[in-house]
Amino acid sequence: MDEVQVTTRLQHHQLTNAQVWSADGQSLVYDLRPAQHLFTSKSVEKIQVETGEVTEIYRASQGAHVGVITAHPQINDRFVCIHGPESPDDEWQYDVHHRRGVILSSGGVETLDACDITPPFTLGALRGGSHVHMFSREGDRISFTYNDHVMRQRAIEKDQRNVAIALPHHPVTVLNKAPREHDGAYFCVVVSQTTGIPQPGSDQISRAFEEGWIGDSGYIKHSGQRQRWALAFIGETVSAAGHSVPEIFIVDLPEDFSAYQRAGDYPIEGTEYRLPAPPAGIKQRRLTFSEGRGVALQPRHWLRSSPDGSMIAFLMADINDVIQLWVISPNGGEPQQLTTGRHGVQSAFTWHPLGKALTFVLDNQVVIYDIHLGTTIPLTDRTSTAPCAEAVVWSPKGDKIAFMRDVGGFRQIFVVKTTELYWC
Template sequence: MKQITFASRHHQLTNTQTWTPDGQWLVFDVRPSGASFTGETIERVNIHSGETEVIYRATDGAHVGVVTVHPQDERYVFIHGPEHPDATWQYDFHHRRGVVTYQGDTHNLDAMDITPPFTAGALRGGSHVHVYSPNGENVSFTYNDHVLRERDPALDLRNVGVAVPFGPVTPSGHHPREYAGSHWSVLVSQTTPQPQPGSDEINRAYEEGWVGNSQLAFIGDTLSLSGEKVPELFIVTLPTEEAGWKRAGDAPLCGTENTLPAPPAGVVQRRLTFTHDRTYPGLVNVPRHWVRADPQGNRIAFLMRDDAGVVQLWLIAADGSGLRQLTHCSGIQSAFNWHPSGKWLGLVVENRIALCDAQRGEIHFLTADHENPPSGDAVVFSPKGDVVAWMEETHGYRQLWAAKTAV
């Protein structure tokens, strides 16, 4: 167990894709906590020397955070808040964008157009937690809509989207806050403000994870027959050709003044779990976690309570078959990630960093005697799987730590 950072400030890891492809650097931002958004730099630290480098520095009152790395090259994508924020436009769920920096070039990932007629391929609000697909071609994100929020905040439903390299997209620029982006961006989930109780309809889609390169799984909030929120697991199959991403279905890709942007034709949302009748129905939101598929794209892992109310790891196939409880431990305390081999998952159990056997569910502890419990936000493997990193409060600051996995 080795402390990587030592500065008198906070270091925040994103929940996945935080390593450079060579396994030498961890990328992070400097928010005081996961909930605030006041960091001005995106940085990286060498896990051997402790040397830090600034990858990007925001200007003009903007803030940045939640950085991830392309799986094959040192291309970084992160959230960027608005420059020159003022009383009418400041950082918020619907006022943020994805930005990519690569070899000294920095550009917007997604475009935004908030004045009708809206532009296909552009968003109308803010994107968040940008994650490359395993082959590095596409980027997933969650989304909130400025246009509908202006009408009624209750209409601005969290959704899941994808940015694909079929841009650039350049809106007409009728509003000073609009901007162009390098990628074509669309939503791939479908939500409704008032789901029918007992149905597959959802009013929120979030915490997505890639399943191979052509599917995305995510959590969707359904309503039980009694009207209680029950988070269930959903999946969408994505287009594989440019024409498919640009072909509208029954509703415009860019939305209307009264409706959210809609998925491309052929993108069908399927529900994988049906837990309304369980003693403890639904996937859990505490600890916050993102659904994750194994490197082979065969098994999707998520957190749900067992019949005793204890949070455990569960697995299901992408076609909805084979649901099973993987762990039978004292309780999972964190988000998790798959080891690159697909044989293990990394997580926090009993306030320690642990590996879970992906077949038998056995827990193997990697650490002991933490001064403070590891953060539940991120447990992230290096590309070769020989090192795992996490965050931990150290002398009042959130610092980065790492340990050998020996697997």
């Protein structure tokens, strides 16, 4: 099938790893960073795939930058992205612990996560920076990774990243605001548990990251009951030999909002000397025991669940040290290796909206892996340079896949249609 170049301007266009299609599948959203790790985009945009019409969704002001935009799965004109600090200075400039999420809707802007960095801290507020915000299937809950300013300032932790969620319709007001503190439209809590120095050979982790919602409606437990809300993430363990080993963990989340207000062993909002803690009853559970191989960190990818919640897909090296695609049940058990070729997977991946297949870059081509047939189908020609690794994203109807290539020194967005197959 022929790929089509969607963007043509002589500037960079950066897709996020998932949720880049509008709900109707007609437009793509992106920022204008020159590279994934350089947060210098001043605006976020959308482009109508068929016509090429570009619309600026939001432009930052006062020296701030924005990026990593994702689209609401059900509402066309609703988005969330990272927003850096306005009027940055030597004490507060863009960093992992100095950023926030913003909801963009019908021209309006509201801050997602409240920030309170001076004690006493506020329940439902965070104390640092949020990153890569992902809507749940309905779009009412949002997951993200989080870095804490208070602990960083006290040199207690350097990058003890955690996973957090934002719950809707419960705005948080920070009283007696100090500079850089602000209110938030959502109630936010950390749901992972990290340890500064994990015990070797234990299930303790130093970081939690690259999370993904489980299923469109959760998953079915061994008991036959449905767990409506759950998140999988990569947790960095330490092996008995003292080596860092990334493994997959899961947290089951309550449905009732009141459960998120009940503290467990430690305060949900954190203390001057302790990170914010998960509410009572939220306990992370380890899924993979990879015998030292660990989940692959390169290419960088995010855990992605099949729509029915039965499989969590991830990348890991096989016995020949080739990066392959694997899946594991949210109930645990042995991982299943899907791809088996001599060429390693080169990118992040996404699922077909009905769970029929996954798409990613392999051997410098955008491909589809058919779950039922166990075969890999190339969609684009093999090129001397591979498509960009950060994003290969299936459209909501399953009829198109978006990805990026570097063309003439600029990162451009491409689309390949799948309508000639049976995917849509």
